[in-house]
Amino acid sequence: MTIVTGKAEARRRLQPGWSGALRKIWEHRADYAYVLPAIVVMLIVIAYPIYYTVELSFFKTPPGLQLRDKSFIGFDNYTAILTSAVFWKVTWNTLIWTLGSTFIAFVLGFATALALHRDFIGRGVLRAILIIPWVISAVAASYIWKWIYHSDFGIIGAVLVGLGLADRPPNFIDNVSTVLPSLIVVNIWREFPFAMIMMMAGLQTVPDQLLRAARVDGASAWQRFWHVTFPHLRNVSVVTILLLAVANFNSFIIPWIMTGGGPSNASHIWITHIYELAFGRQRWGVASAYSVLLFLMLMTLGYFYVRALSGNDRKEGSA
Amino acid sequence: MTRITLGGAVLRGTVSTALVASLMSAPALGAAPVDLSKWSPEYVRSIAGTQDFDTAADCAKVTPLDYKGRLTFWYQGVFEGDPDLLRQYYKDFFETFRKTYPNIQLEDQALTYNDLLDKFRTALLGNAAPMAVRLQILGGTEFASKGYLQPLKPEDVGYSTEDFWPGAMKAVTWDGVTYGIPTNNETMAFIWNADIFKRAGLDPDKAPATWDDVIKYSKQIHDKLGIAGYGLVARKNAGNTPYRFMPQLWAYGGGVFDEATANPTYEQVELDSPQSKAALQASYDMYVRDKSVPVSALTNQQADNQPLFVAGQLGMMISHPSDYNVMLDLQAKATGADKEKAQTVIDNMRYGLIPTGPDGKRAVVFGGSNIHILKPEYVEGGKVDEPAAKAIICMWTSPEWSLKMAYAGSNPGNLNGFKTKWMKERLDSIKFLDVTTSMLPYGIPFPALPQSPEIMNIIVPDMLQNALTGAMTVDQAADDAAQKVKDLMGGL
Missing domain, CATH: 3.40.190.10 (Periplasmic binding protein-like II)
Incomplete structure (x- = not known):
């Protein structure tokens, strides 16, 4: 008589799975060999910095000392961040920046994609022109917009004053109330072509016969959009929004070049604030703690992005 | 080696007998320093063009001209607010250095005032700093206090501490030790x-x-x-x-x-x-x-x-x-x-x-810039070619080049620069130079703190x-x- 213990039973149950997984790995060993160099590089350039940043976030790094003279302070950096007024101000700015930029760039990109999906003369040229903001270097765009917005001699101000619509040029980026919306406009201008391209690609996948059938059935333009077109674009919309959100959370160039986070910290978002803390003020520990918090937020967005992508794969696989 | 233009000075009749005598007897690397107690536009004019310097010969005593080595060097260079004239002098300096020291492989990198500190700090964290660096006056004490810099005083490159503004020397001194040499000093x-x-x-x-x-x-x-x-x-x-x-x-x-x-x-x-x-x-x-x-x-x-x-x-x-x-x-x-x-x-x-x-x-x-040598452990490769670093420092802080590199925007860090013919040329060609030199006695250095x-x-x-x-x-x-x-x- 054979006595099977609980543990042995569990091991027996696991074995097929493990051996199956190992067998699969062995069968695909060439594929793994191909991606191995990339994994090694990623471990060096991504995993180690992440580890070091997390480690550093638990240390006090006084600006007057070298980094090696740091002292362990546990979660004090995190406590200091979460209880500081600047953190909440910068977080609020980051939320406005990210949500405002992402939502408007997406809507504008989507609307443009729908407009360009119709056949009309000059569509190709218009499409090429609209992509220009996206391909221009962010640094160059920031300098150009800085002059467009210039509070004394900007083009917008000159036009408004010239047309008699204003007595003096509007103050876009030297005013704490208007600076962030002004920067968001620049960001949207740069990003909406990306949303447009993504949504144009998505629109190619909407079956024409479905739209024709809906038209035959008497569906209005809105009904065709809402019941036929949009469901087909849901996944590409989610992916586009997530990619834009991640990019915006990570934005640096536009606010840094145009205002340096000012005036009076009114346009500081997380990344610019982290940069100033680390490289301007040498608070490496606090900056690392900020970075860890930002990393966790971005990982959360990344999780939804991967889920959205794998959802697409599953659907395509089952189709 | 010094060549004194005694005849010219006497002919101009603007230099006092005592000053001429002191210039005559002074070797180049130990020349009588400028008398700061007499500082005025008239005094500056009176000493301009009274002494010649042979930079290559002077620096050869620090680092032989045939020295073979390699140097990485970062510096605060010219930027959009500087005149083209200064751009040309920077170009000339590096060309001259390469000609004077043909066997030193120089890898130089210019950075703007606003970017240099950030980049330098980052490089130091990764032990990837250059062997020598020219920083704005604010930077000296920060990096000296953290132990990144090697002690370096004017005497190490053939000059005397008295050849430099006392206020400027304070900016490169930490805990009584000198860690750099002023290249230029300015007042607006x-x-x-x-x-x-x-x-x-x-x-x-x-x-x-x-x-x-x-x-x-x-x-x-x-x-x-x-x-x-x-x-x-x-x-x-x-x-x-x-x-x-x-x-x-x-x-x-x-x-x-x-x-x-x-x-x-x-x-x-x-x-x-x-x-x-x-x-x-x-x-x-x-x-x-x-x-x-x-x-x-x-x-x-x-x-x-x-x-x-x-x-x-x-x-x-x-x-x-x-x-x-x-x-x-x-x-x-x-x-x-x-x-x-x-x-x-x-x-x-x-x-x-x-x-x-x-x-x-x-x-x-009282602004300006200083030049420093890094400790080897913070430098890429872990080695500092000191003779090569001293060669470029000797040249930049020489009376000739510390004046030329500050020709339009600043003043020479080495006070003997005021005695060169280029200073005279400057006084003749740069309008309003007198006003800024007159402001020098009102100069207040930034706090010498990290x-x-x-x-x-x-x-x-x-x-x-x-x-x-x-x-x-x-x-x-x-x-x-x-x-x-x-x-x-x-x-x-």
């Missing part, structure tokens, strides 16, 4: 457009005597002509902001600490003193109350003021003597009617002493921005800045 002056003054009903040939006058003149120019009066700058992380605000702060009797006193201790924070608040109030009055300065001041730096000035849209500003050359460069690039307009501005450009405060105190930032870069580049501009945007009142902004300095000094 007050610049105005006489035509704008005239049209605004002001005396075109008279600079505002006090900072209160600056406020009044700025308002009068703005109200009468509809243009900006004074070129206020308040951008954060830009060297231009402290260089223009600190003279105002000191003139009103304020300060970050007691840096404006003869023997500063840097113990008491003074940013929240009534005098400091009065200085901040002056900026507030111009920006908020009178709206007489550029609205873009919060994002501006001096390079943004220059086009405004040459376009005749700005009445007054603080800057280098080089701004005259910058205006000439800008005028040369202008076309059509703009060219003529720019010429009118240049013809009406005037330089004067920086105004005083209510108690007659005049002050200006925390100075953060105070000057972040806390002081933040204070200005908080007050000028209305995010805080003047009192609150000054108190907030003082608290930040106290926290910083307390290690927070």
